[in-house]
Amino acid sequence: MTRLVTVLATAVLAAASAIHFSDAQAQVFPNRPVTVVVPFPPGGVADLSIRTIQSSLERQLKQTVIISNRAGAAGAVGMAAAASAAADGYTILCALPSISTIPEVDALFGRTPVFKREQFQPIARLNADPSMLVINASLPWKTLKEMVDDAKKKPGEFVYTSSGIYGASHFPMEQLLHAADIKMRHLPTNGGGPATNAVLGGHAAGWASPPALASPHLAGGKMRGLVVWGDVRLEEFPDVPSAKELGYDLQYWVWAGLFAPKAAPADAINVLRRAVGAAVKDPEYIAAMKKAQTPIAYLDAPQFQEFWDKDAARLADVVKKIGKVEEK
Numbered sequence: 001m002t003r004l005v006t007v008l009a010t011a012v013l014a015a016a017s018a019i020h021f022s023d024a025q026a027q028v029f030p031n032r033p034v035t036v037v038v039p040f041p042p043g044g045v046a047d048l049s050i051r052t053i054q055s056s057l058e059r060q061l062k063q064t065v066i067i068s069n070r071a072g073a074a075g076a077v078g079m080a081a082a083a084s085a086a087a088d089g090y091t092i093l094c095a096l097p098s099i100s101t102i103p104e105v106d107a108l109f110g111r112t113p114v115f116k117r118e119q120f121q122p123i124a125r126l127n128a129d130p131s132m133l134v135i136n137a138s139l140p141w142k143t144l145k146e147m148v149d150d151a152k153k154k155p156g157e158f159v160y161t162s163s164g165i166y167g168a169s170h171f172p173m174e175q176l177l178h179a180a181d182i183k184m185r186h187l188p189t190n191g192g193g194p195a196t197n198a199v200l201g202g203h204a205a206g207w208a209s210p211p212a213l214a215s216p217h218l219a220g221g222k223m224r225g226l227v228v229w230g231d232v233r234l235e236e237f238p239d240v241p242s243a244k245e246l247g248y249d250l251q252y253w254v255w256a257g258l259f260a261p262k263a264a265p266a267d268a269i270n271v272l273r274r275a276v277g278a279a280v281k282d283p284e285y286i287a288a289m290k291k292a293q294t295p296i297a298y299l300d301a302p303q304f305q306e307f308w309d310k311d312a313a314r315l316a317d318v319v320k321k322i323g324k325v326e327e328k
Contacts, residue, residue: 029089029268033064036258037085037093039078041071043193044163045210049126049256050094052288056279061271071190074164076102076114083115087261089268092123094258096168100312104319105166120259122308123269124276125299127289128255130230131172132240134214134223135206136199144226144246147205151182161187161195161204165325169195171315172208172229172252174322179248186325199223210254211237212294229253236293253311255297257304273301 034057038047050067058065070078075098082093093099099117106113133144141147151158162170165188177184187204189195192213198204200222211234217223218237225240229252233242243250258276260269279285280298289296299307 029271030063035066035091037078037082038069039075041191044191046094056282056285060275060278074167080114083119087263089264092260098168100315104316121262122301122304123258123272125257125304128253128297129211131208132228133226134209137224148180155183159185159187159204161198161207163192164188169208212292215293
Protein backbone atom coordinates (compact mmCIF):
# COMPACT_ATOMS: atom_id res chain seq x y z
CA MET A 1 0.00 0.00 0.00
CA THR A 2 2.79 2.35 0.94
CA ARG A 3 4.56 1.52 -2.29
CA LEU A 4 1.36 2.23 -4.27
CA VAL A 5 0.90 5.60 -2.57
CA THR A 6 4.50 6.48 -3.28
CA VAL A 7 4.16 5.55 -6.94
CA LEU A 8 0.93 7.54 -7.29
CA ALA A 9 2.43 10.57 -5.52
CA THR A 10 5.46 10.43 -7.77
CA ALA A 11 3.23 10.23 -10.83
CA VAL A 12 1.12 13.18 -9.69
CA LEU A 13 4.21 15.28 -8.99
CA ALA A 14 5.68 14.37 -12.36
CA ALA A 15 2.45 15.29 -14.13
CA ALA A 16 2.22 18.57 -12.23
CA SER A 17 5.82 19.36 -13.10
CA ALA A 18 5.17 18.59 -16.75
CA ILE A 19 2.12 20.83 -16.80
CA HIS A 20 4.02 23.61 -15.04
CA PHE A 21 6.93 23.27 -17.49
CA SER A 22 4.53 23.27 -20.43
CA ASP A 23 2.74 26.39 -19.16
CA ALA A 24 6.01 28.19 -18.50
CA GLN A 25 7.28 27.26 -21.93
CA ALA A 26 4.07 28.57 -23.53
CA GLN A 27 4.31 31.82 -21.62
CA VAL A 28 7.83 32.66 -22.76
CA PHE A 29 7.62 35.68 -25.04
CA PRO A 30 9.17 36.14 -27.44
CA ASN A 31 10.53 32.74 -28.41
CA ARG A 32 10.73 33.59 -32.12
CA PRO A 33 11.26 36.74 -34.24
CA VAL A 34 8.93 39.70 -33.88
CA THR A 35 7.71 41.35 -37.10
CA VAL A 36 7.07 45.09 -37.27
CA VAL A 37 4.77 46.09 -40.12
CA VAL A 38 5.68 49.47 -41.60
CA PRO A 39 2.79 50.60 -43.82
CA PHE A 40 5.03 52.78 -45.99
CA PRO A 41 8.03 52.27 -48.29
CA PRO A 42 11.61 52.43 -46.95
CA GLY A 43 12.90 55.94 -46.31
CA GLY A 44 9.85 57.48 -44.66
CA VAL A 45 9.49 58.60 -41.06
CA ALA A 46 7.81 55.38 -39.84
CA ASP A 47 10.49 53.29 -41.52
CA LEU A 48 13.33 55.40 -40.13
CA SER A 49 11.76 55.42 -36.67
CA ILE A 50 11.72 51.65 -36.33
CA ARG A 51 15.04 51.05 -38.08
CA THR A 52 16.73 53.48 -35.68
CA ILE A 53 15.56 51.49 -32.65
CA GLN A 54 15.66 48.03 -34.26
CA SER A 55 19.02 46.84 -32.89
CA SER A 56 18.25 48.20 -29.40
CA LEU A 57 14.93 46.33 -29.40
CA GLU A 58 16.62 43.13 -30.51
CA ARG A 59 19.02 43.34 -27.60
CA GLN A 60 16.15 43.82 -25.16
CA LEU A 61 13.93 41.10 -26.62
CA LYS A 62 16.83 38.73 -27.36
CA GLN A 63 15.12 38.01 -30.65
CA THR A 64 15.34 39.18 -34.24
CA VAL A 65 13.09 42.11 -35.13
CA ILE A 66 11.95 41.83 -38.74
CA ILE A 67 10.79 44.99 -40.52
CA SER A 68 8.11 44.36 -43.14
CA ASN A 69 7.32 47.31 -45.43
CA ARG A 70 3.76 46.94 -46.71
CA ALA A 71 2.98 50.17 -48.52
CA GLY A 72 -0.17 51.29 -50.27
CA ALA A 73 -3.19 53.60 -49.97
CA ALA A 74 -1.42 56.13 -47.70
CA GLY A 75 -0.67 53.40 -45.18
CA ALA A 76 -4.09 51.73 -45.17
CA VAL A 77 -2.85 48.48 -46.73
CA GLY A 78 -0.21 47.81 -44.07
CA MET A 79 -2.40 48.96 -41.20
CA ALA A 80 -5.26 46.72 -42.29
CA ALA A 81 -2.82 43.80 -42.51
CA ALA A 82 -1.53 44.49 -39.00
CA ALA A 83 -5.06 44.84 -37.64
CA SER A 84 -5.98 41.38 -38.94
CA ALA A 85 -2.71 39.70 -37.94
CA ALA A 86 -2.62 37.00 -35.29
CA ALA A 87 -3.11 38.67 -31.92
CA ASP A 88 -0.12 37.03 -30.26
CA GLY A 89 2.32 39.94 -30.00
CA TYR A 90 4.57 38.62 -32.75
CA THR A 91 3.19 41.04 -35.36
CA ILE A 92 3.07 44.70 -34.38
CA LEU A 93 2.72 47.96 -36.28
CA CYS A 94 4.77 51.14 -36.55
CA ALA A 95 2.23 53.82 -37.46
CA LEU A 96 1.88 57.57 -37.96
CA PRO A 97 -1.15 59.85 -37.35
CA SER A 98 -2.78 58.34 -40.43
CA ILE A 99 -3.84 55.43 -38.20
CA SER A 100 -6.35 57.93 -36.80
CA THR A 101 -7.33 59.73 -39.99
CA ILE A 102 -7.86 56.87 -42.46
CA PRO A 103 -10.97 55.51 -40.67
CA GLU A 104 -12.35 59.06 -40.47
CA VAL A 105 -11.82 59.58 -44.18
CA ASP A 106 -13.53 56.27 -44.95
CA ALA A 107 -16.51 57.47 -42.91
CA LEU A 108 -16.47 60.82 -44.71
CA PHE A 109 -16.80 59.08 -48.07
CA GLY A 110 -19.33 56.57 -46.77
CA ARG A 111 -16.95 53.64 -47.24
CA THR A 112 -16.61 50.59 -45.07
CA PRO A 113 -13.46 51.24 -42.99
CA VAL A 114 -10.51 49.03 -43.96
CA PHE A 115 -9.61 49.04 -40.27
CA LYS A 116 -10.68 50.82 -37.10
CA ARG A 117 -8.72 52.45 -34.32
CA GLU A 118 -10.44 50.12 -31.89
CA GLN A 119 -8.62 47.16 -33.48
CA PHE A 120 -5.32 48.34 -32.01
CA GLN A 121 -3.79 48.89 -28.60
CA PRO A 122 -0.78 51.19 -28.17
CA ILE A 123 2.60 49.91 -27.02
CA ALA A 124 4.63 53.12 -27.00
CA ARG A 125 5.15 56.42 -28.81
CA LEU A 126 8.70 56.84 -30.09
CA ASN A 127 8.92 60.41 -31.39
CA ALA A 128 6.82 63.42 -32.35
CA ASP A 129 7.81 66.33 -34.53
CA PRO A 130 5.86 69.13 -36.18
CA SER A 131 5.82 69.05 -39.97
CA MET A 132 8.04 71.42 -41.91
CA LEU A 133 7.25 72.84 -45.34
CA VAL A 134 10.34 72.22 -47.46
CA ILE A 135 10.80 73.21 -51.08
CA ASN A 136 13.32 72.50 -53.79
CA ALA A 137 16.15 74.98 -53.21
CA SER A 138 16.24 75.90 -56.90
CA LEU A 139 12.89 77.71 -56.51
CA PRO A 140 13.04 81.48 -55.98
CA TRP A 141 10.93 81.57 -52.79
CA LYS A 142 12.93 82.52 -49.72
CA THR A 143 9.91 82.94 -47.43
CA LEU A 144 6.43 81.49 -47.06
CA LYS A 145 4.95 84.86 -48.00
CA GLU A 146 6.77 84.78 -51.33
CA MET A 147 5.40 81.31 -52.05
CA VAL A 148 1.85 82.32 -51.06
CA ASP A 149 1.98 85.52 -53.13
CA ASP A 150 3.23 83.61 -56.18
CA ALA A 151 0.60 80.89 -55.76
CA LYS A 152 -2.17 83.49 -55.59
CA LYS A 153 -0.99 84.92 -58.90
CA LYS A 154 -0.86 81.46 -60.48
CA PRO A 155 -3.62 79.36 -58.87
CA GLY A 156 -3.23 75.65 -59.49
CA GLU A 157 0.08 76.02 -61.33
CA PHE A 158 2.40 74.80 -58.58
CA VAL A 159 2.50 71.21 -57.39
CA TYR A 160 2.97 69.90 -53.88
CA THR A 161 3.53 66.27 -53.03
CA SER A 162 2.71 64.06 -50.05
CA SER A 163 3.01 60.53 -48.73
CA GLY A 164 -0.49 59.80 -50.04
CA ILE A 165 -4.02 61.20 -50.12
CA TYR A 166 -5.11 61.87 -46.53
CA GLY A 167 -1.74 60.62 -45.40
CA ALA A 168 0.43 62.07 -42.63
CA SER A 169 1.80 64.82 -44.88
CA HIS A 170 -1.35 65.56 -46.89
CA PHE A 171 -3.21 66.94 -43.88
CA PRO A 172 -0.84 69.77 -42.99
CA MET A 173 -0.60 70.93 -46.60
CA GLU A 174 -4.37 71.06 -46.94
CA GLN A 175 -4.48 73.01 -43.68
CA LEU A 176 -1.98 75.53 -45.09
CA LEU A 177 -3.71 75.87 -48.45
CA HIS A 178 -7.02 76.62 -46.74
CA ALA A 179 -5.47 79.04 -44.25
CA ALA A 180 -3.53 80.93 -46.95
CA ASP A 181 -6.42 80.75 -49.47
CA ILE A 182 -4.25 79.36 -52.27
CA LYS A 183 -4.57 76.48 -54.69
CA MET A 184 -1.91 73.96 -55.64
CA ARG A 185 -2.10 70.66 -57.45
CA HIS A 186 -1.49 67.52 -55.40
CA LEU A 187 0.96 64.80 -56.44
CA PRO A 188 0.42 61.93 -53.98
CA THR A 189 3.06 59.24 -53.57
CA ASN A 190 3.09 56.16 -51.36
CA GLY A 191 5.51 57.31 -48.66
CA GLY A 192 7.89 59.90 -47.27
CA GLY A 193 10.86 58.60 -49.24
CA PRO A 194 9.12 58.92 -52.62
CA ALA A 195 7.72 62.34 -51.62
CA THR A 196 11.22 63.57 -50.78
CA ASN A 197 12.48 62.27 -54.12
CA ALA A 198 9.64 64.03 -55.94
CA VAL A 199 10.79 67.37 -54.52
CA LEU A 200 14.48 66.68 -55.10
CA GLY A 201 13.73 65.60 -58.67
CA GLY A 202 11.74 68.73 -59.44
CA HIS A 203 8.43 66.90 -59.90
CA ALA A 204 6.91 68.92 -57.05
CA ALA A 205 7.72 72.27 -55.48
CA GLY A 206 7.62 71.04 -51.91
CA TRP A 207 5.91 69.01 -49.21
CA ALA A 208 5.15 68.93 -45.48
CA SER A 209 8.08 66.83 -44.39
CA PRO A 210 9.04 65.39 -41.03
CA PRO A 211 12.19 67.33 -40.05
CA ALA A 212 14.28 64.15 -39.84
CA LEU A 213 13.67 63.34 -43.51
CA ALA A 214 14.44 66.87 -44.66
CA SER A 215 17.50 67.38 -42.45
CA PRO A 216 20.25 66.02 -44.75
CA HIS A 217 18.81 67.82 -47.77
CA LEU A 218 18.50 71.12 -45.88
CA ALA A 219 22.10 70.76 -44.71
CA GLY A 220 23.22 69.88 -48.25
CA GLY A 221 21.50 72.92 -49.73
CA LYS A 222 19.10 70.92 -51.90
CA MET A 223 16.01 71.95 -49.93
CA ARG A 224 14.86 75.08 -48.14
CA GLY A 225 12.57 75.22 -45.12
CA LEU A 226 9.80 77.86 -45.19
CA VAL A 227 7.65 77.16 -42.11
CA VAL A 228 7.19 74.78 -39.20
CA TRP A 229 3.65 73.81 -38.22
CA GLY A 230 3.10 74.87 -34.61
CA ASP A 231 3.82 77.64 -32.14
CA VAL A 232 7.60 77.62 -31.86
CA ARG A 233 10.67 77.17 -33.99
CA LEU A 234 12.56 73.90 -33.81
CA GLU A 235 15.83 73.99 -31.90
CA GLU A 236 17.51 72.03 -34.68
CA PHE A 237 16.30 74.49 -37.36
CA PRO A 238 16.32 77.94 -35.74
CA ASP A 239 16.12 79.78 -39.07
CA VAL A 240 12.76 78.28 -40.05
CA PRO A 241 9.86 80.35 -38.62
CA SER A 242 6.84 78.84 -36.92
CA ALA A 243 3.36 79.08 -38.41
CA LYS A 244 2.17 81.10 -35.43
CA GLU A 245 4.74 83.84 -35.85
CA LEU A 246 3.75 84.10 -39.51
CA GLY A 247 0.11 84.56 -38.54
CA TYR A 248 -1.21 81.06 -39.20
CA ASP A 249 -2.94 78.92 -36.59
CA LEU A 250 -1.60 75.60 -37.84
CA GLN A 251 -0.95 72.65 -35.54
CA TYR A 252 0.23 69.29 -36.82
CA TRP A 253 2.57 66.74 -35.30
CA VAL A 254 4.08 63.79 -37.13
CA TRP A 255 4.52 61.12 -34.47
CA ALA A 256 5.54 57.50 -34.79
CA GLY A 257 4.25 54.83 -32.43
CA LEU A 258 4.09 51.09 -31.99
CA PHE A 259 0.77 49.24 -31.83
CA ALA A 260 -0.45 45.67 -31.46
CA PRO A 261 -3.76 44.02 -32.31
CA LYS A 262 -6.30 44.75 -29.56
CA ALA A 263 -6.61 41.12 -28.48
CA ALA A 264 -2.86 40.56 -28.05
CA PRO A 265 -2.17 39.04 -24.60
CA ALA A 266 -1.22 41.37 -21.77
CA ASP A 267 1.92 39.38 -20.95
CA ALA A 268 3.30 39.88 -24.46
CA ILE A 269 2.36 43.56 -24.50
CA ASN A 270 4.08 44.12 -21.17
CA VAL A 271 7.26 42.49 -22.47
CA LEU A 272 7.16 44.74 -25.54
CA ARG A 273 6.50 47.82 -23.40
CA ARG A 274 9.45 47.06 -21.14
CA ALA A 275 11.67 46.39 -24.15
CA VAL A 276 10.80 49.70 -25.81
CA GLY A 277 11.16 51.57 -22.51
CA ALA A 278 14.68 50.20 -22.11
CA ALA A 279 15.58 50.62 -25.79
CA VAL A 280 14.85 54.36 -25.82
CA LYS A 281 17.49 54.74 -23.08
CA ASP A 282 20.12 52.87 -25.10
CA PRO A 283 23.06 55.22 -25.83
CA GLU A 284 23.24 53.85 -29.38
CA TYR A 285 19.61 54.79 -30.00
CA ILE A 286 19.98 58.20 -28.37
CA ALA A 287 23.00 58.94 -30.56
CA ALA A 288 21.17 57.80 -33.69
CA MET A 289 18.19 60.03 -32.93
CA LYS A 290 20.46 62.98 -32.26
CA LYS A 291 22.19 62.39 -35.58
CA ALA A 292 18.78 62.31 -37.28
CA GLN A 293 17.90 65.58 -35.49
CA THR A 294 14.75 63.98 -34.13
CA PRO A 295 13.99 64.45 -30.42
CA ILE A 296 12.88 61.31 -28.59
CA ALA A 297 9.30 61.76 -27.39
CA TYR A 298 8.70 58.41 -25.71
CA LEU A 299 5.36 57.67 -24.07
CA ASP A 300 4.52 54.35 -22.44
CA ALA A 301 1.19 52.70 -23.33
CA PRO A 302 -1.13 54.43 -20.80
CA GLN A 303 0.19 57.92 -21.58
CA PHE A 304 0.30 57.13 -25.28
CA GLN A 305 -3.33 55.99 -25.20
CA GLU A 306 -4.35 59.29 -23.61
CA PHE A 307 -2.35 61.27 -26.17
CA TRP A 308 -3.66 59.17 -29.05
CA ASP A 309 -7.30 59.65 -28.05
CA LYS A 310 -6.92 63.44 -27.90
CA ASP A 311 -4.89 63.62 -31.11
CA ALA A 312 -7.40 61.42 -32.96
CA ALA A 313 -10.29 63.64 -31.86
CA ARG A 314 -8.46 66.73 -33.08
CA LEU A 315 -7.63 65.11 -36.42
CA ALA A 316 -11.21 63.91 -36.87
CA ASP A 317 -12.25 67.56 -36.66
CA VAL A 318 -9.62 68.45 -39.27
CA VAL A 319 -11.03 65.79 -41.62
CA LYS A 320 -14.46 67.37 -41.37
CA LYS A 321 -13.06 70.85 -42.03
CA ILE A 322 -11.08 69.73 -45.07
CA GLY A 323 -13.94 67.68 -46.46
CA LYS A 324 -13.73 65.45 -49.49
CA VAL A 325 -10.50 65.80 -51.43
CA GLU A 326 -10.37 63.78 -54.62
CA GLU A 327 -7.15 62.76 -56.33
CA LYS A 328 -6.24 65.22 -59.06
